[in-house]
Structures are given as structure tokens and as C-alpha cells.
Amino acid sequence: MSKLPYISFDKVNVFYGDLQVLNDVSFSINKGDKIAVIGPNGSGKTTLVKTIMGYHKDFSGCLRVNLKIKFGYAPQRGHTDILVPLSVYEYLILNINKNDNIGQKHKLIDIWGDKLEIKQFFDLPFRNLSGGQKQRAILLRAISGLPDCLILDEPTDNLDIAAQKKVFSIINEFCAKEKVTLILITHSLANVLNNADRLIVFHQTKTKEILLDDLTNLEQTLRKIFNTDLALHKINTKIVVL
Numbered sequence: 001m002s003k004l005p006y007i008s009f010d011k012v013n014v015f016y017g018d019l020q021v022l023n024d025v026s027f028s029i030n031k032g033d034k035i036a037v038i039g040p041n042g043s044g045k046t047t048l049v050k051t052i053m054g055y056h057k058d059f060s061g062c063l064r065v066n067l068k069i070k071f072g073y074a075p076q077r078g079h080t081d082i083l084v085p086l087s088v089y090e091y092l093i094l095n096i097n098k099n100d101n102i103g104q105k106h107k108l109i110d111i112w113g114d115k116l117e118i119k120q121f122f123d124l125p126f127r128n129l130s131g132g133q134k135q136r137a138i139l140l141r142a143i144s145g146l147p148d149c150l151i152l153d154e155p156t157d158n159l160d161i162a163a164q165k166k167v168f169s170i171i172n173e174f175c176a177k178e179k180v181t182l183i184l185i186t187h188s189l190a191n192v193l194n195n196a197d198r199l200i201v202f203h204q205t206k207t208k209e210i211l212l213d214d215l216t217n218l219e220q221t222l223r224k225i226f227n228t229d230l231a232l233h234k235i236n237t238k239i240v241v242l
Helices: 045-052 088-092 102-115 131-144 161-178 189-194 215-226
Strands: 007-016 019-029 034-038 059-065 071-074 149-153 181-185 198-203 206-211 232-235 238-241
Touching (some): 019 206, 034 045, 034 189, 045 059, 045 198, 071 131, 088 131, 131 161, 149 161, 161 189, 189 238, 198 215, 215 232
Parallel strands (some): 071 149
Antiparallel strands (some): 007 019, 232 238
16 A cells, blocks of 8 residues: 655645635645745745644645644744844744753754854844844754754745855755755745755646656746746756746
8 A cells, every 4th residue: 555645635725714815726745755836926835834734724625734744844034023032042942842852952953053054143132133144043943843844935035146055955955864855935946946856836826736857848837927938948957047
């Protein structure tokens, strides 16, 4: 008997009151997959992940989520509002609970904080960090919980091109080392195309799944969704957006 998917949607419709934001969504995610979710602003991408994690419950259809999954979630920086004078390190350990291995948690914070070049700011107030530094701290908090499934909403927001490349290298290293499933939401097409196995594309409440080896179909779909003239080319192992 084949294993059940980690997460599966079967004809799922998602609502906010009388407003339907997602329509007839069907796809599945298996353990170890690297999925990118793309689409215009307001197309329902963040609502999708909130539904997966159980934060949004107004839906119909069949949604199956493995109950053993431990999620690590890094929201968009604007959704992380620190009103109290927490240090960066205090912010990072907020999600420790009684079932966690405390020693392991602190070790992971040190190891990955060093890789993300945020460790030197641990004693500073979180609110004093720059936008890019906050973004890396949010990512560190998500991965230091050693999740089974890592969900990242615009993880390279406020980062320059070199920093984006480095952060994605660290994300890929972490997911490979810990065998973590990745769900990535981003507007950065170049990062999506080179750091995921397949795409879930959102457009006008509908979703479409596209494999990254089908460049012609992908190019046509992206042109339609974003209403722009773009071209995709594969150079060695990298996909370039022009």
C-alpha cells in the first residue's frame, strides 16, 4: 500500500464569510517536497498556508494533514509586530514548549544563527534591527524549532540579491540535512524557479500545478497571471527570467 500524502487538498473551497477566496483546490504534498506557491497579491497564497496549519477553518471539501507534522512558520515581516522590548534571543526562544529539547533548541539557534549572520545581534532589542535582519531572525525562529514542514512567506523580503542567494542556500541546506518539507510563498520568480521542485500557481481563486521541467507551459502561465512579457531560459542547471 502506498503511503498517504503528507498534505492533500481535494476540491477544497476557502471562504471569508460570504467571500470565496479559493475555489476547487486540489493538489498534494509529500514528505520532503519543495513546493513554491506563487500568484498576484491577494490571490489567497497566505490563506492557503493558514488553512493548512489549521488557523483558518472556513472551508469546504476534503483537506487532509498528517497530524504528526510539526510546522515551522516564518510569516511576512510586517505580520511580526514586537510591541514589548524583547531582545532578539528572547524573541527566538518564545516558541519553546515543555516537549522541546531545550539544549537542542539553544544549539540550533547558535548554529543556524551563525550561518544566517544574526548571532551577533542576539542581545539587541528585536525592534532595533533593520528590515533584513528582522527577516533573518524570523527565519531562524522557524527553523530552530526543528519542524517537519517549513512554511516561509516571503523569506527574502528586504534582502539584497547577494543576501537572498545566501539565505536560500541556507534554507536548502537545512531542509536537506533535516529532511524537512518546504512550502515557499514568494514573488521572486528567480528564487522560486531555482529552489523548488514544482509550483502551485494561483490566479483568480483557481490553482494550477506546474512542474519546473515544463518551461514552455510555465512561461505561458506566468505571462498570463502577471500580465507581463517575460521569457524563461535554462542556463546549465539554473532557470533565468528575462
